[in-house]
Amino acid sequence: MAQYIGAIDSGTTSTRFMLFDQNGAIVAFDQREHTQIFPQSGWVEHDPQEIWERTRQVIGATLAKAQVRADDLAAVGITNQRETTIVWDRHTGKPVYNAIVWQDTRTAAICRELQEAGHGDFIYRKTGLPVATYFAGPKIRWILDNVSGAREAAERGDLLFGTVDTWLLWNLTGGRHITDVTNASRTMLMDLETLDWDEELLAILGIPRAMLPEIRPSSDPDLYGHTRRDGPFQSEVPLGGDLGDQQAATVGQTCFSPGEAKNTYGTGCFMLLNTGTDIVRSQNGLLTTVCYQMGNEPAVYALEGSIAMAGATVQWLRDNLQLIKDAAETEAIAQSVPDNGGCYLVPAFSGLFAPYWRSDARGVIVGLTRYVNRAHIVRAALESICYQTREVLEAMNADSGVPLRSLRVDGGATVNNFLMQLQADILGAEVLRPRVAETTSLGAAYAAGLAVGFWPDLESLRANWHVDRRWQPQIGEAEREAGYAGWKKAVTRTFNWVEA
Numbered sequence: 140m141a142q143y144i145g146a147i148d149s150g151t152t153s154t155r156f157m158l159f160d161q162n163g164a165i166v167a168f169d170q171r172e173h174t175q176i177f178p179q180s181g182w183v184e185h186d187p188q189e190i191w192e193r194t195r196q197v198i199g200a201t202l203a204k205a206q207v208r209a210d211d212l213a214a215v216g217i218t219n220q221r222e223t224t225i226v227w228d229r230h231t232g233k234p235v236y237n238a239i240v241w242q243d244t245r246t247a248a249i250c251r252e253l254q255e256a257g258h259g260d261f262i263y264r265k266t267g268l269p270v271a272t273y274f275a276g277p278k279i280r281w282i283l284d285n286v287s288g289a290r291e292a293a294e295r296g297d298l299l300f301g302t303v304d305t306w307l308l309w310n311l312t313g314g315r316h317i318t319d320v321t322n323a324s325r326t327m328l329m330d331l332e333t334l335d336w337d338e339e340l341l342a343i344l345g346i347p348r349a350m351l352p353e354i355r356p357s358s359d360p361d362l363y364g365h366t367r368r369d370g371p372f373q374s375e376v377p378l379g380g381d382l383g384d385q386q387a388a389t390v391g392q393t394c395f396s397p398g399e400a401k402n403t404y405g406t407g408c409f410m411l412l413n414t415g416t417d418i419v420r421s422q423n424g425l426l427t428t429v430c431y432q433m434g435n436e437p438a439v440y441a442l443e444g445s446i447a448m449a450g451a452t453v454q455w456l457r458d459n460l461q462l463i464k465d466a467a468e469t470e471a472i473a474q475s476v477p478d479n480g481g482c483y484l485v486p487a488f489s490g491l492f493a494p495y496w497r498s499d500a501r502g503v504i505v506g507l508t509r510y511v512n513r514a515h516i517v518r519a520a521l522e523s524i525c526y527q528t529r530e531v532l533e534a535m536n537a538d539s540g541v542p543l544r545s546l547r548v549d550g551g552a553t554v555n556n557f558l559m560q561l562q563a564d565i566l567g568a569e570v571l572r573p574r575v576a577e578t579t580s581l582g583a584a585y586a587a588g589l590a591v592g593f594w595p596d597l598e599s600l601r602a603n604w605h606v607d608r609r610w611q612p613q614i615g616e617a618e619r620e621a622g623y624a625g626w627k628k629a630v631t632r633t634f635n636w637v638e639a
């Protein structure tokens with residue numbers, strides 16, 4: 140019997156391929172970054188061909204490292220940065236434009252028009268999403284409006300849309316055009332109740348239905364297809380799992396019961412709270428989204444607090460300000476000062492996402508005096524991740540009425556132990572990091588493994604979750620609240636920066 144499950148994790152900054160065994164332990168992996176393209180202020184793009192190339196490379200390198208043949212894989216799952224939008228020609232397979240990344244704000248005018256035309260409430264009721272530049276629908280519309288000949292070609296049925304999962308499935312299978320419910324729930328085009336594309340939403344955004352992929356469960360016993368023999372696996376491996384990366388991390392953290400939540404610290408930071416089969420509407424700026432759908436089971440929903448800039452703020456310190464040489468340095472530098480020296484950094488680089496949804500906001504560093512030095516700014520950058528998380532957690536507590544006392548964390552930035560201590564201090568709650576912090580890939584592996592019977596059911600997966608380390612708050616209430624009040628004040632300074 141095949142002993143492993145493979146997971147492709149195509150993130151905002153890099154792609155990984157991982158092999159997992161029956162216990163959910165990592166057997167081997169490889170990871171490669173792709174280029175971040177910033178053509179103008181507020182624009183963020185990726186090259187879809189580069190993402191596919193990196194995917195091929197990490198698959199080949201992982202199999203070689205582990206000395207595993209593709210025939211030893213029971214199935215492969217895919218997980219991906221969500222909302223990032225690719226449009227390609229169905230005949231040539233060539234993208235008509237770069238991928239427009241979830242952080243990109245070029246669709247602000249389209250979003251404003253949708254609001255002004257009074258579609259905001261309808262869109263929110265249907266999709267659980269506020270009208271914001273974050274989501275895929277307005278990005279597709281932008282491509283149809285701005286790429287020469289694109290609208291006509293789309294109307295002729297020659298163009299296909301996909302998020303990154305769909306792009307990879309298309310390339311891996313040689314032409315299957317499929318997405319899953321979690322990714323579809325981030326397009327602003329899917330009805331959260333019917334789990335199908337909605338004709339009225341398509342009409343409002345002017346998007347031909349023929350461009351859209353088939354929507355399937357996140358774990359599909361009918362399979363999305365098999366990998367092609369002439370592709371990176373050089374074998375026909377079943378493709379059985381597909382879900383957005385934040386939903387995948389929720390599955391990887393085994394948050395299968397209503398009330399269970401996780402927070403993932405990658406490029407952005409995303410907290411998801413499982414709300415079961417109920418569609419819960421937020422009163423506090425959170426999204427309602429599909430958490431997962433396993434086979435023929437009903438879909439499970441989640442409330443989500445999305446933060447656009449988390450680890451990316453650290454990258455900005457490194458690449459744009461050159462304050463640090465690598466992300467790991469932030470741990471020692473931030474600890475070298477006792478506090479932020481009165482300085483706050485609010486990274487509203489893509490506007491502010493949850494709970495504000497302000498596309499008119501832009502980043503600020505405030506509270507500067509001659510006392511403030513590099514270490515204070517580095518510390519303020521780490522604190523910004525934790526304060527944004529506190530705002531989202533408060534919104535979740537208010538919506539669910541049940542305060543979360545401990546938070547399961549994962550993602551690339553959780554290797555920073557000082558950041559985790561800051562998080563416990565700023566939340567006043569316990570922070571728990573699991574042994575396998577690569578929960579995004581693990582969630583995709585679980586979805587694929589469940590599809591082919593490698594694991595029997597969701598409950599059996601809980602036994603694979605083990606705590607690696609936990610952090611308790613170490614500061615008092617007064618200090619915590621004073622720091623938070625400073626943060627709240629700093630946030631107000633970001634508003635109304637971009638004039639309509």
Ligand SMILES: Nc1ncnc2c1ncn2[C@@H]1O[C@H](COP(=O)(O)OP(=O)(O)O)[C@@H](O)[C@H]1O
Pocket residue numbers: 150151152153404405406407449450451452453454466467468469470550551552553554555558
């Ligand atoms: N030691 C660290 N301290 C703070 N941030 C870190 C550290 N190591 C990595 N990061 C941040 O984590 C992010 C990478 O995490 P990852 O989960 O791979 O992201 P993604 O899936 O979004 O590509 C980067 O933005 C990086 O700046």
Ligand SMILES: O=P(O)(O)OC[C@H](O)CO
Pocket residue numbers: 149150151152219220221222241383384385405406407408
């Ligand atoms: O690439 P990540 O892990 O920061 O995730 C990006 C999110 O999916 C965007 O919604």
